[in-house]
Each structure stands twice: as C-alpha cells, then as structure tokens.
Amino acid sequence: MQRREFIRSSCIACLGLSVGASVLAGCTGTRYAHGTLNNNGMLIDIAEFETRNKGKRPYVVVRHDDLSYPICIYRHEDDTYTALLMRCTHQGVELQVSGDQLTCPAHGSEFDNRGQVMQAPAPEPLRTFPVSVTGTQLFIDLRKQA
C-alpha cells in the first residue's frame, strides 16, 4: 500500500468511527416520560427513571399539550430531583438536553442540571419547580418556583 493510499484509507476509517460514535451517543438519548396534569401540577411515575437493565436515568423530559415548554427532571445522586422549564432565559427558545446540561440552539447559552447559567448570554437561571415524592410518583408543583 502506498503512503498516500494508506493516509486516505485511515482518514476514511477515522471518519466512520467518529460518525458511528456520534450516532451511538444519540441513541442513548432522552427519555420522554408521560406526565398527568392536575389542578396544581404534574404527576410522573418514578419508574420512568429506570432503564430496562435496572439502571437509573439521570433525567427524563416531560412534554404535555397544555405546557408551552417541556420540563426536564433531573435525578441527583442523593435521590433529590430538580424540575427545570426548558425555556431559555435569554429569548425564550426551547432548550436541548444532553447529559448534565441543557443548551440553547439559538445563541449557545448553557445551563447545569440545577438550572444555573454556565454560559451566557442567558441572563438568569432557568425556572425551576418544587418536586416532592408521593409514593411511587413525583409531584411537580407548577404553581410556584422552587
């Protein structure tokens, strides 16, 4: 194999690996959970955080027709939860979640899993809601900010 041909085939192989890795990363993606709205908030089964092999998901996202934006619920190491409205505090664009952070596709703001700003231009933290455990469900109080 000539040097030029070797370099070319190596580059193609690297490209294939990087594309494959990004596709796999996307496959591990977001769990969309079902939530039930009542007068004061939303109920979600805690089982939504469980994986098929009895692992725990770090977060789930709940979409509902009656909500303008989805809510991302993070489960922390100490079994506490943070519910975050996925609305960027810069200009109101819906955020994208990946791992322990939410990012804004419009201008690049980033937030951590408790809603704190990690990267401007967002001027303030995300709106959060109180979360309480009631039996096998989480109750997200949508009336007030946490």
Ligand code: FES
């Ligand atoms: S709307 Fe999110 S950074 Fe501008």
